[in-house]
Amino acid sequence: MSITAxxxxxxxxxECFGDPEDPxxxxxMGFGAQMLAWHExxxxxxxxxxxxVIRYDNRDCGLSTRFGEHPVDTDGLVAAVTxxxxxxxQAMVPYRLLDMAGDGLGLLTALGVERAHVVGASMGGMIAQTMALSAPxxxxxxxxxxxSTGESAYGNPSPEAQAVLLGGRPADREGYVAAAEKELVWASRRYGDAAVLRELAAESYDRAYYPEGTGRQLGAMILSGSRAQALRGLRVPTLVVHGLDDTLIDPSGGRRTAELVPGAELLLIPDMGHDRPRELWPRLVDALVAHTA
Structure with missing residues (x-):
């Protein structure tokens, strides 16, 4: 693991994997999740x-720069938007998805990579879309x-999933790790594994516990608005992947993304929720390798 401006x-x-001479x-990564969520x-x-392969911590997460001088009350933010x-x-949140997209592009520049295949999950997908739109x-x-696309009519969470997402976790390690099991609400119904969720939670807590950043990341998503019109003009080859078990971002978010982007390929995966269970890695890796060929 390295850190760079x-x-x-x-x-x-x-962190990098593989030969820098390869594509x-x-x-x-997505909302509040460290790069660890892209399993090594x-x-x-x-x-x-x-x-x-390059994985990284978004700003306000993990070991990347934190914006603690801009505290955000998540309940107050949601109340203001509602x-x-x-x-x-807008006054509460110091950055938007465009700034987070600039971070990813800046990392590529710092590593001497002129062009890359960009893969984003959840909020990371929103950031990746913004990277492709801002610097195709x-x-x-x-x-x-x-x-999803940032449109309010698509990709909405179920009430149960939203409650878990916004409910927070206990601050002590034991409580934090135990609460990870609640994420089964949006995991694959077939492959969801509480032990895997607890393991990632423990590793994340020990590496860099920083819940304060999530309010700012949430605000960046909410306040960046819809990308629908811009996506209609995107000319970057696009693959849209969505699990049919996803209750955190409904599959309509993926379908809508593929509908808007000209020529996009849509891959809907049964038995996949808002997660990447190990059992589905062969299919996901095959799809990514084919798309990035």
Whole structure:
């Protein structure tokens, strides 16, 4: 693991797998999740298929730059948005998805990578879409996984999944790890594994426990608005992947993304929720290798 500056204000923690001479695949993680959520074995499986893989912590997460000087009350943010007080909500949040997309592009620049295949999951898919829209000359292909377009009519969570997402976790290690089991609400119904969720939670807690960043990341998603019109003009080869068991971002989010992007390929995967269970890695790796060929 290394840390490098990607702009005057942001440094990112990252890790590379495989041969730098191979085509680069940049993996962009989602809301509140460290790069650990791209399991190292998954990254290595891609590297073994001839890809130079980079995973990294988004700003305000893991070991990357934190924006603690801008505290955000998540309940207050949601209340402001719900009541229509957009100026108030905007004043709370110091950055948007475009800034987070700039971080990923800045990391590629810092590592001497001119163009890359960009793969984003969940919020990471939103960031990856924004990278392709803002700098299409840098993005060889886009893969938007378990994500959506920013339109309020698509990709909405079930009430149960939303309650878990916004409910937070206990601050003590034992409680934090135990609470990870609640994420089974959006996991694959067939392959969801509480032990796997607890293992990732423990590893994440020990590496860099920082719940304060999630309010700002949530605000960045909410306040960045719809990408629908821009996606209609995107000319980057695009693969959209979505699990049919996903209750956190409904599969309509993936379907809508593929509908908007000209020529996009849509891969709907049975027995996949808002997760990447090990049992489905062969299918996901095959799809990514084919798309990034």
């Amino acid at each position: 990607v702009s005057p204000d942001v440094s990112l923690a990252y 680069t695949v940049l993996l962009v 074995d998954f990254c290595q499986a891609l590297a073994d298929r001839g890809r130079h 009541s229509g007080d957009l100026p108030g909500a 000359e840098r993005v060889l292909t886009l893969t938007s996984m378990m994500s």
